Amino acid sequence: MSTSKRVRIKITGIVQGVGFRPYLYQLAQRLSLSGSVCNDGRGLDVVIEGDTQQVDLFLTTLQTKSPPLSRIDTLQHEMEMPTGEVGFTIRRSNTGVATTMISPDMAICDACLSEMQDNTNRRYQYPFINCTDCGPRYSIIKALPYDRPSTSMSDFTMCEVCDAEYANPGDRRYHAQPISCFSCGPTLSLLDSEGRVMREGVESIKIICRLLLEGKSVAIKGLGGFHLVCDATDEEAVQRLRTNKQRPSKPLAVMFKDLQSIKVIAEVSEAEERLILSKERPIVIIKKRREVALAPSIAPGIEKIGVFLAYTPLHILLLEELDRPIVATSANMSDAPIITEEVEIVSKLRDVVDAILTYDREIVNACDDSVLMVAGTQTLMLRMARGFAPKSLPLPFRSSKKILAVGANQKSSIALALGEHIILSPHIGDLVSLEAFEYFERTLETFKRFYDFEPDIIVCDKHPGYETTKWAQQAKSKYPNIRLIEVQHHYAHACAVMAEYKLDESVLAFCFDGTGYGDEGTLWGGEVLIADPLKYERVKHFRPFRLLGGEKAVKEPRRVALSLLFDIYTLGEVLEIDNPTVHSFTESELRTMHAMWERDINSPSSSSVGRLFDAVASLAGISQISGYEGESGLLIETTAERSDDDSFSYEIDDEVIDYRPMIREILDTSSKSEIASKFIATLSSIILEIAEQYPELPVVLSGGVFQNALLVSVVTEKLRVQKRRFYIQKDTPVNDGGIALGQLYHVIHRSKDV
Numbered sequence: 001m002s003t004s005k006r007v008r009i010k011i012t013g014i015v016q017g018v019g020f021r022p023y024l025y026q027l028a029q030r031l032s033l034s035g036s037v038c039n040d041g042r043g044l045d046v047v048i049e050g051d052t053q054q055v056d057l058f059l060t061t062l063q064t065k066s067p068p069l070s071r072i073d074t075l076q077h078e079m080e081m082p083t084g085e086v087g088f089t090i091r092r093s094n095t096g097v098a099t100t101m102i103s104p105d106m107a108i109c110d111a112c113l114s115e116m117q118d119n120t121n122r123r124y125q126y127p128f129i130n131c132t133d134c135g136p137r138y139s140i141i142k143a144l145p146y147d148r149p150s151t152s153m154s155d156f157t158m159c160e161v162c163d164a165e166y167a168n169p170g171d172r173r174y175h176a177q178p179i180s181c182f183s184c185g186p187t188l189s190l191l192d193s194e195g196r197v198m199r200e201g202v203e204s205i206k207i208i209c210r211l212l213l214e215g216k217s218v219a220i221k222g223l224g225g226f227h228l229v230c231d232a233t234d235e236e237a238v239q240r241l242r243t244n245k246q247r248p249s250k251p252l253a254v255m256f257k258d259l260q261s262i263k264v265i266a267e268v269s270e271a272e273e274r275l276i277l278s279k280e281r282p283i284v285i286i287k288k289r290r291e292v293a294l295a296p297s298i299a300p301g302i303e304k305i306g307v308f309l310a311y312t313p314l315h316i317l318l319l320e321e322l323d324r325p326i327v328a329t330s331a332n333m334s335d336a337p338i339i340t341e342e343v344e345i346v347s348k349l350r351d352v353v354d355a356i357l358t359y360d361r362e363i364v365n366a367c368d369d370s371v372l373m374v375a376g377t378q379t380l381m382l383r384m385a386r387g388f389a390p391k392s393l394p395l396p397f398r399s400s401k402k403i404l405a406v407g408a409n410q411k412s413s414i415a416l417a418l419g420e421h422i423i424l425s426p427h428i429g430d431l432v433s434l435e436a437f438e439y440f441e442r443t444l445e446t447f448k449r450f451y452d453f454e455p456d457i458i459v460c461d462k463h464p465g466y467e468t469t470k471w472a473q474q475a476k477s478k479y480p481n482i483r484l485i486e487v488q489h490h491y492a493h494a495c496a497v498m499a500e501y502k503l504d505e506s507v508l509a510f511c512f513d514g515t516g517y518g519d520e521g522t523l524w525g526g527e528v529l530i531a532d533p534l535k536y537e538r539v540k541h542f543r544p545f546r547l548l549g550g551e552k553a554v555k556e557p558r559r560v561a562l563s564l565l566f567d568i569y570t571l572g573e574v575l576e577i578d579n580p581t582v583h584s585f586t587e588s589e590l591r592t593m594h595a596m597w598e599r600d601i602n603s604p605s606s607s608s609v610g611r612l613f614d615a616v617a618s619l620a621g622i623s624q625i626s627g628y629e630g631e632s633g634l635l636i637e638t639t640a641e642r643s644d645d646d647s648f649s650y651e652i653d654d655e656v657i658d659y660r661p662m663i664r665e666i667l668d669t670s671s672k673s674e675i676a677s678k679f680i681a682t683l684s685s686i687i688l689e690i691a692e693q694y695p696e697l698p699v700v701l702s703g704g705v706f707q708n709a710l711l712v713s714v715v716t717e718k719l720r721v722q723k724r725r726f727y728i729q730k731d732t733p734v735n736d737g738g739i740a741l742g743q744l745y746h747v748i749h750r751s752k753d754v
Helices: 021-029 052-064 110-116 158-168 203-214 233-247 258-266 270-277 313-322 342-349 433-448 467-478 489-500 551-555 557-568 571-576 587-599 607-620 631-640 661-667 672-693 709-723 736-751
Strands: 002-016 034-039 044-051 071-080 089-090 188-192 197-200 216-220 228-229 254-256 281-289 304-309 327-329 357-361 371-375 377-384 391-394 403-405 415-418 420-424 457-461 483-487 507-517 521-531 536-544 651-653 656-658 699-702 726-728
Touching: 021 034, 021 044, 021 052, 021 089, 021 203, 052 071, 052 281, 052 551, 071 391, 089 158, 089 254, 110 313, 110 357, 188 203, 197 203, 203 216, 203 228, 203 313, 203 357, 203 403, 203 457, 203 571, 216 313, 216 342, 228 233, 228 342, 233 327, 254 258, 258 270, 258 304, 258 551, 258 672, 270 281, 270 571, 304 631, 313 327, 313 357, 313 521, 342 357, 342 631, 371 709, 377 709, 377 736, 415 736, 420 736, 433 467, 457 467, 457 736, 467 483, 483 489, 483 736, 489 507, 489 521, 489 699, 489 736, 507 672, 521 607, 551 557, 557 587, 557 661, 607 631, 607 661, 607 672, 631 672, 631 709, 651 672, 661 672, 672 699, 672 709, 709 726
Parallel strands: 034 089, 216 357, 254 304, 281 371, 403 457, 457 483, 507 699, 536 656, 699 726
Antiparallel strands: 002 044, 002 071, 034 044, 188 197, 188 357, 216 228, 228 327, 254 327, 281 304, 371 377, 391 420, 403 415, 415 420, 507 521, 521 536, 651 656
């Protein structure tokens, strides 16, 4: 004899806008269960009633299978008295304090792609096809809960057919908020560089392709902003785009129509293939083949290339028509945020583009493309944006305070502590221009609006020159009741790793990057810390050296190398050294630089491993002037060609890692490849030797230096061989994009008992 059972279920996580309610409806129908489901501010409220065994199966299925874009963080259920309810219904959303997670924008799914390519389907070649498993989310949302009136689709009234699909719980498009078709959706438009309409509809795609084949540059509206696009096989077109965008050497991403096209130009491992084909469709950094039919200036001087697949219906239609890869780089000028409106393209980039392909659905929230890389067996997140962000991480306890962390100055992102979750924003960028800082403020206001969030605590970096630090201090002055906490930069790097892996123990953290404000006011960047979520101790660091000319040294590796030479040799000896660094200066310049070094004029002290990469690149004759951040590391990786166990000499005396023996040996080494290989081996040896001094501690690797794939693969492989427990970020940025996460994790632990 069957018995009846009624259960109320509360589900939190990414459960709105991802087809969870129709999934529950169909599961209840299949199991002949009654009840209801609705969205609320925290997630989903579900009631299920029926045969006891079927209710238990319902609960088991929920815990083992859910919609592809969803993520369950908590699933709590409690028994209720059966009411004899008949049928399963989807109730209207409840409003309240919003703490549910926002789903990121997602690439077109296979089902929508199949429909778009089916000439009998009513959405054949529709540039905005989507369903509950794909399409825009974060980029169109204005407020929570995620319902159509709260998105930029509120401007489009559904036709009868779309409305019927939207209202049918058995349909794949049930409550797919961006649902539309040719009859009722956004309109595609082709504009000239002055913003005048040249053509509307899908015919615009053919004209854009014709312009690309003629070597022109165009702007194309994507999910989270515009791309600047040109033919990736046309060297002249790529060079022109570089010149007009003021991007002389930084690598450009290339978009392809399918995986086979990527494999023609690059070596793709199984892990890289999985990333390229993933539902997020990120840019993936892979090794290009020596002879490829791509413009050489796409990634000058390096063996890596950033590739990604077309991820929107519009991009797919364009690449099918064009039948060749395209450069697709963020539409902006150097140091500015991605552009989301065609009027801004016209006002700022009219001299860069010959035409603009756009549509009339507003991009509410800008979002760049995500960038990932595989290093050995490790996946590394370099830029967390479309497809991955906003990102939420569940906490092991509830935060009693609303905490805002504003991150660093480069690769800026923000993080919020809200109840049982940490919420991370997408990549914002480097805050080196007024436009970039305004974008930071807009992003902050967006998340405050989403979650009705006003912080009790604001967390920032210790660097007094960071725009985020200045903003935090101004907020404290304006609202005295807000508590302001500063967190040291490299400790925040360590805490970011601990946050991703939910570590609550002491770790040995190697925090290597380009720069960060140290406790004593100097610039750190080569730090070894013993740390836990509450505190840290600096146990080792690289021997400090001077950055000749301050910020100029960041752009001129030769200045860092020269400083190291002055640290070892007299001026007279340096003048006699036969080395590319010395040859890059005139004698007069060398004497001037030595006077700066000797008198400590505009020459701040730094222990940065990132700057050590610069110095080695200069001494080896690989690079004297940098075109972009991290170029020295990429060039060293390309030049190394191999992993080498033979390292240069170094000394570790108490707290100081002394690299000066290495510098002397580099001067006696003529092979660029040997210098690059042995330098990577030297850093690896330093890490392993120090790790052996603390065998009881798990190893943490964090900071921008660990974007170097060769270094990461060598170090992690050796740690595995030694069966040493280690952690490096894979789901959050290993660079400064993870600083806000680390800041937040520390302060959450400090304040959890307050």
